[in-house]
Amino acid sequence: MGPQLPSDSHYMQLPREVLIGKQVAPLVGETLTRLRIRGRALIVTGPKVKNIAADIVLDSLNDYGFSTEISVVEGSTTEQVMMVENKINAFKPDIIVGVGGGKDIDVAKLSSMHTSKQFLSVPTAASHDGIASPLVSMKGMDRPYSYVAHSPVAIIADTSIIGKSPYRLIASGCGDVVAKYTAVRDWKLAHRIKNEYYGDYAAELAIMSSRLVMKNSSSIRMVSESGVRTLVEALISCGVAMSIAGTSRPCSGAEHLFSHYLTMTAPKPALHGEQCGVGTIMCAYLHGANWELIKEVLHKIGAPTTSTELGIEPKYVLEALIKAHTIRPERYTILGESGLTKEAAQRVATITGVVT
Numbered sequence: 001m002g003p004q005l006p007s008d009s010h011y012m013q014l015p016r017e018v019l020i021g022k023q024v025a026p027l028v029g030e031t032l033t034r035l036r037i038r039g040r041a042l043i044v045t046g047p048k049v050k051n052i053a054a055d056i057v058l059d060s061l062n063d064y065g066f067s068t069e070i071s072v073v074e075g076s077t078t079e080q081v082m083m084v085e086n087k088i089n090a091f092k093p094d095i096i097v098g099v100g101g102g103k104d105i106d107v108a109k110l111s112s113m114h115t116s117k118q119f120l121s122v123p124t125a126a127s128h129d130g131i132a133s134p135l136v137s138m139k140g141m142d143r144p145y146s147y148v149a150h151s152p153v154a155i156i157a158d159t160s161i162i163g164k165s166p167y168r169l170i171a172s173g174c175g176d177v178v179a180k181y182t183a184v185r186d187w188k189l190a191h192r193i194k195n196e197y198y199g200d201y202a203a204e205l206a207i208m209s210s211r212l213v214m215k216n217s218s219s220i221r222m223v224s225e226s227g228v229r230t231l232v233e234a235l236i237s238c239g240v241a242m243s244i245a246g247t248s249r250p251c252s253g254a255e256h257l258f259s260h261y262l263t264m265t266a267p268k269p270a271l272h273g274e275q276c277g278v279g280t281i282m283c284a285y286l287h288g289a290n291w292e293l294i295k296e297v298l299h300k301i302g303a304p305t306t307s308t309e310l311g312i313e314p315k316y317v318l319e320a321l322i323k324a325h326t327i328r329p330e331r332y333t334i335l336g337e338s339g340l341t342k343e344a345a346q347r348v349a350t351i352t353g354v355v356t
């Protein structure tokens, strides 16, 4: 959604302030004031979050003289986005503050973009990289994957709140970061085969995030302050990598297509990042890369590494491997243009132990 630029130039939209650490949520009011944003603030949050983090943010905004209203959303559907947009049109806020998990942040991001408002992100979970990315993925849209929205003006990630979220969400966030291991390989492949734009800087940033999460898997597993911080920094860096690239390419390859496909087809899909992690194991195998390392790291983190652990029957996993390339044909990946054959899918899933 950047300005009209000459074709050889490159547009990046980045957050202006990022705060990560214990007890930073009460600094929302102060941060906005420093950014010279004042007046009215609309908090967009989920029903579960409302009384915990949202109250802290509300107090902080009130302390700094904001008049505030709260929109409670349930899920990230187009209806919820329209509901918030109506609220924005009536309340005319100067800033939208998204407080909650990925879905709540997505609604804040998209409704603020549609109404040309700035938004600030206060993630309460670290389950995927949407908390800081300029992209958004919505249910009820014609495409299941993300498209470019806009970057938050600031991100305030309180590790004391995120550390108390269910561990499953943290493990899922790790899966989404580890996924960059194959996403960047797919991006390079598309560059070589399709002459697609490739940016070293964005690619390295995404790869570095995945490396750091792998290296710090034990401290993440212990949910130590430094472990949670590493994960949150990695997710935010991934968001920045997408902002720099102007596309989700550095963060989303075949392992994401696999995850999106499962989300669309499995009767009970697992979490986005959990599915991405399992997809990364198999895509790393297809790339001839170190899939054993990916599997070991995910296992150590306590993230799923098999279809059983995902709670998804093997037939859905195999079908996703065979058909994932069809949901986004313009995104060239290791799955190729015609996808894996049934036999190849069976082989990769069996060799990597995802399906037994």
Ligand SMILES: [Zn+2]
Pocket: 128, 129, 176, 251, 252, 256, 272, 276
């Ligand atoms: Zn993802």
